[in-house]
Amino acid sequence: MTPEIEAAAGRVADVIMFENWLRFYFISEEGDTLFIRLPEKAMEQIRQRCQSYYDLAAMLNNEEIGHQRSLKAVCMFISGGGGGTLLPDAVLADVFDSPKFQLELQLFTHWLQSHEEKLDERFMEFFEWQKAFALWKDTDEVKNYINAAKTVP
Numbered sequence: 001m002t003p004e005i006e007a008a009a010g011r012v013a014d015v016i017m018f019e020n021w022l023r024f025y026f027i028s029e030e031g032d033t034l035f036i037r038l039p040e041k042a043m044e045q046i047r048q049r050c051q052s053y054y055d056l057a058a059m060l061n062n063e064e065i066g067h068q069r070s071l072k073a074v075c076m077f078i079s080g081g082g083g084g085t086l087l088p089d090a091v092l093a094d095v096f097d098s099p100k101f102q103l104e105l106q107l108f109t110h111w112l113q114s115h116e117e118k119l120d121e122r123f124m125e126f127f128e129w130q131k132a133f134a135l136w137k138d139t140d141e142v143k144n145y146i147n148a149a150k151t152v153p
Contacts, residue, residue: 005094008087009101012078017108017133018053019074021126022060024112024119036060050126103149111136 001009028037038046038061046057056077063069078087087095095101111133112119124132136142 001098001100005091005098006100008091008095009098009104012087012092012095013101013104013108014130015053015056015074015078016105017129018050018056018126019060019070020108020112021129022057023065023070025123027065034065036063036065038062045125053126099150103146107137107142107146108133 022036022038026036026038026042028035038057043054043057043061047054050057056073059073059077060070063073079089079092080087115132115136119129119132137146
């Protein structure tokens with residue numbers, strides 16, 4: 001895997017993590033429909049603290065949300081259609097197919113599911129999620145899993 005693909009895989013995984021963070025803390029159930037509802041104060045804090053993700057937050061704010069809408073917004077943002085960092089389609093396809101990205105996504109999904117109760121105890125800023133995820137990945141158990149996954153052909 002080229003260094004360009006490896007770096008892009010990390011950036012794409014962070015975008016997915018941010019979108020999950022939005023859904024985790026700002027989802028609103030209205031009847032049978034889910035929306036992302038970001039108060040003005042939250043949008044301002046995102047602008048100040050997570051500026052590179054602000055356009056994604058703005059794109060999803062007050063929108064009906066579901067798996068397809070989330071996926072579409074993330075892909076648009078990543079490809080530059082939503083104000084995100086432009087990645088050529090060929091690079092994007094290589095990122096999604098890369099073992100690094102697949103492993104990172106698998107780890108994040110596991111972390112989110114296994115820490116949901118803790119994450120729900122109090123609101124955490126996005127950088128706190130990133131830090132908590134990084135600390136979890138730095139545990140011996142997870143490092144051993146990552147190393148074992150890297151040796152699988």
